[in-house]
Amino acid sequence: MGLQYTLRRVATAIFTIVLIVLLNFLLFRAMPGSPERILLGRMPGVTPEILQQTRERWGLDRPLFPDQFVAYVASTAQGDLGFSYSARGRPVTDVLLQRLGPTLLLFGLGEVFAIVMGLALGAYSGWKRGGVVDYVGNGVSLVLYSTPYFLLGMGLLLVFATGLGWFPTFGMSTAGATYASLVDRLVDYGAHFVLPLATVALGLIGQYAILMRSSVIETLGEDYVTTARAMGFRDGRVLRHHALPNAMLPTVTLVAINLGYVVAGAITVEVVFNWPGLGTLTVDALSSRDYPVLQGVFLLLSVAVVFANLAADLIYGVLDPRVRT
Amino acid sequence: MSAPAVPAGTGGAVVARPRRQPGLLRQILSRPDGLAGAVILLAFSVLALVPDILTGPLQTAITATGPRLAPPSGAFPLGTDELGRSMLNLTVHATRISMVIGLLATLVTVLIGAVLGIVSGYVGGRFDALVMRIADFFLVIPTFVLAIILTAIIRDVLGTGSRELFGIRLSLITIVVVIGITSWSSTARIIRSQTLSLKERAFVDRARVVGAGGGHIMRRHILPNVTNLIVANAVLTFAGAILTETTLSFVGLGDPFQPSWGQLLDAARTVGAPGLGAWWYFVPAGVGIVLVVFAFTLLGSALDAILNPKLQSRR
Numbered sequence: 001m002g003l004q005y006t007l008r009r010v011a012t013a014i015f016t017i018v019l020i021v022l023l024n025f026l027l028f029r030a031m032p033g034s035p036e037r038i039l040l041g042r043m044p045g046v047t048p049e050i051l052q053q054t055r056e057r058w059g060l061d062r063p064l065f066p067d068q069f070v071a072y073v074a075s076t077a078q079g080d081l082g083f084s085y086s087a088r089g090r091p092v093t094d095v096l097l098q099r100l101g102p103t104l105l106l107f108g109l110g111e112v113f114a115i116v117m118g119l120a121l122g123a124y125s126g127w128k129r130g131g132v133v134d135y136v137g138n139g140v141s142l143v144l145y146s147t148p149y150f151l152l153g154m155g156l157l158l159v160f161a162t163g164l165g166w167f168p169t170f171g172m173s174t175a176g177a178t179y180a181s182l183v184d185r186l187v188d189y190g191a192h193f194v195l196p197l198a199t200v201a202l203g204l205i206g207q208y209a210i211l212m213r214s215s216v217i218e219t220l221g222e223d224y225v226t227t228a229r230a231m232g233f234r235d236g237r238v239l240r241h242h243a244l245p246n247a248m249l250p251t252v253t254l255v256a257i258n259l260g261y262v263v264a265g266a267i268t269v270e271v272v273f274n275w276p277g278l279g280t281l282t283v284d285a286l287s288s289r290d291y292p293v294l295q296g297v298f299l300l301l302s303v304a305v306v307f308a309n310l311a312a313d314l315i316y317g318v319l320d321p322r323v324r325t
Numbered sequence: 326m327s328a329p330a331v332p333a334g335t336g337g338a339v340v341a342r343p344r345r346q347p348g349l350l351r352q353i354l355s356r357p358d359g360l361a362g363a364v365i366l367l368a369f370s371v372l373a374l375v376p377d378i379l380t381g382p383l384q385t386a387i388t389a390t391g392p393r394l395a396p397p398s399g400a401f402p403l404g405t406d407e408l409g410r411s412m413l414n415l416t417v418h419a420t421r422i423s424m425v426i427g428l429l430a431t432l433v434t435v436l437i438g439a440v441l442g443i444v445s446g447y448v449g450g451r452f453d454a455l456v457m458r459i460a461d462f463f464l465v466i467p468t469f470v471l472a473i474i475l476t477a478i479i480r481d482v483l484g485t486g487s488r489e490l491f492g493i494r495l496s497l498i499t500i501v502v503v504i505g506i507t508s509w510s511s512t513a514r515i516i517r518s519q520t521l522s523l524k525e526r527a528f529v530d531r532a533r534v535v536g537a538g539g540g541h542i543m544r545r546h547i548l549p550n551v552t553n554l555i556v557a558n559a560v561l562t563f564a565g566a567i568l569t570e571t572t573l574s575f576v577g578l579g580d581p582f583q584p585s586w587g588q589l590l591d592a593a594r595t596v597g598a599p600g601l602g603a604w605w606y607f608v609p610a611g612v613g614i615v616l617v618v619f620a621f622t623l624l625g626s627a628l629d630a631i632l633n634p635k636l637q638s639r640r
Binding site: 012015016019020023027028030031142143145146147148150151154155157158161162163169170259260261263264267268271272282283286287289294295297298301302305306309 | 458461462465466467468469470471473474475477478481482564568571572575576577578590593594598599600601602604607608611614615618619622
C-alpha cells in the first residue's frame with residue numbers, strides 16, 4: 001500500500017485525537033463552580049488560606065496554557081482520567097472499564113448480525129430488483145431507518161416481554177438468582193440478551209440493506225458483469241464471484257462512519273433495557289452531573305471511533321487500489 | 326460593489342438551469358414519494374400550528390382531569406398518563422414542540438453550514454483548510470455524546486429558569502443551538518464542493534473582471550446557484566434534527582414544561598410504560614416521530630431524483 005496514503009491517514013487521526021483532547025480540556029474548564037470548591041465539597045470552615053493551599057496542591061494557580069494543559073495531557077496519556085463524583089470517588093478509568101464489556105458484547109454482536117443480514121437482504125433486493133423481497137424489504141428498511149433505536153426497543157419490550165412474556169424486561173441477568181448449573185446461568189443471560197440484541201441489529205439493518213442494494217444495482221450495470229454474463233456463467237455465480245466483491249466495498253466505509261451514530265444508539269438502547277454498559281453510565285452521569293465520568297466517556301468513545309475510521313481507511317486502501325492517491 | 330450585475334440572460338444560458346425549471350414544488354408533488362412526504366408533513370404541520378383549537382391548552386398536573394394511566398376510552402381517546410393528563414392533548418402539543426425545535430435547529434444548522442461552505446469554497450487557502458479540518462473533526466467524532474455534554478454545560482452555565490425566546494423555553498433553545506453546533510459540517514462540505522465548481526464558471530470570472538467584490542459575487546452569483554442544494558440539504562437536516570432532539574430529550578435533557586415527543590417517550594420509560602403494557606403512553610409519540618422522519622426521507626429522495634437527473638436515468 002502507498003506509504004503516503006497510510007501516513008496521511010495516520011496524521012489525520014492523530015490530529016483529530018489532539019483536537020478531541022483539547023476540546024475535552026476546554027469544555028470542562030468552562031463549567032460553572034470553581035474546581036477547588038468541588039474538591040473541598042461542603043466542608044465547613046474553609047478559610048482563604050485553605051482555598052489557596054488547595055489551588056497550589058492541584059496546580060490550579062498556574063495558567064491554563066501551557067501548565068494546566070500539559071499536566072492534563074500527561075495524566076490522560078497515563079490513563080488517569082480523574083475521579084468520579086458519584087461513584088464514591090472511584091477512578092473514572094475503573095468505572096469505564098467495568099462498563100465496557102457489556103457494551104462491546106451487545107454492540108459487537110449486534111453489528112455482526114446487522115452486517116450479515118443487512119448485506120444479504122440488500123444484495124438479494126438489488127439482484128431481484130422490483131421483486132416482492134425488494135419492494136417489501138426497501139419499505140421496511142426505510143421505516144427502520146426512520147425509527148430511533150430506543151423506540152424500537154420499547155416496542156419490542158412491549159410486544160415480546162410484556163405482551164407475550166417470552167423474555168425478561170430488563171438487566172443482564174435475573175437479580176439475586178442462584179443457578180443450579182452453568183447451563184441455567186447461560187440460559188438466563190441469553191434470555192436477557194435477545195431483545196437488546198434484536199433492537200441493535202434491527203436498528204442497523206436498514207442502512208446496510210439500503211446501501212448494499214444500490215451498490216449491487218450499480219455494480220450490475222458495469223461492463224465486466226455484462227461480459228461475465230455473455231461468457232455464459234450462471235446468474236448465481238456472476239452475483240457471487242463478480243458483482244458482490246466490488247459491491248461490498250462501500251460498506252466497509254459505512255460501518256466505520258456509522259460507529260459515531262451507533263454510539264448514540266448504544267446509549268439509548270442500554271437505557272431502555274437497563275443494560276449495565278457505557279450508555280446507562282452516560283445517562284446516570286448526566287443526571288447526577290458527574291462531569292469527570294462524562295468527560296471520560298466522550299474521550300473513550302471518540303478515540304475508539306477515530307481508530308475505527310483509521311482502520312476502515314487503511315482496509316479500504318488495501319481492498320480498492322483506486323483510492324491510494 | 327458598484328459593478329453592474331450580470332444581466333440575467335447572459336449568465337443564465339450557462340448556469341441557471343435549475344432556476345429555469347418550472348417550480349421545484351410542482352416537480353416534487355408530481356412524484357409519488359414527494360407527494361406522500363408532503364401530505365404527511367402537511368398533516369403534522371396542522372397539528373403543530375393549532376394544538377389549542379384541536380385539544381385545548383396543554384394540560385398540567387393541576388388541570389388534569391382523567392384517571393391515572395388509564396387505557397383509551399371515549400373521553401380520553403389515547404388514554405391518560407400517570408398524572409391523569411390526556412395523552413391526546415400531550416401528544417398533539419408535543420408535535421408542536423418537536424416540529425418547532427426541529428425547524429429552528431435546521432435553520433441554525435443550514436445557516437452555519439451554508440455560510441461556512443460558500444465562504445470557505447470561494448475564499449480558499451488557509452481559511453478553507455482550517456474550516457474543512459474542523460468539519461472533518463465533527464464528521465468523525467460521536468457528536469451525540471458531545472451534544473449531551475454541551476447541553477449539560479450550557480444549561481449549568483446559563484442556569485435553569487423560566488425565561489423564553491420566541492415562546493420557547495431557554496432549555497430548549499439550548500438544544501437548538503447545540504444541534505446547530507454539532508451538525509453543520511456535512512452541509513458545509515456539500516455547499517463548499519458546489520461553490521468550488523461554480524467559482525470556475527465563466528459568469529463568475531466575468532463578474533470579477535468587471536470589478537465585483539468577493540461579497541457581491543458570493544451573494545449575487547454563488548448563493549442563487551446553490552439555493553436548491555441548500556433546500557435539499559435542509560430537508561435531510563430536518564429529519565436528523567428531529568431525531569437528535571428526540572434522543573436528547575429521551576436521555577433526560579427535555580423540558581417537562583414544554584414536552585416534545587422525545588420528552589414523552591422519556592416519561593413513558595421512567596414510568597415503566599412498556600413493562601406495564603401502557604402502549605398508549607408512547608406509541609402515538611413514536612408513530613409521530615417515525616412518520617415525520619419517514620416523510621422527510623421521502624421528500625429528500627424526491628428532491629435528490631429531481632436535482633440529480635443522472636441518478637434518475639440510472640434507476
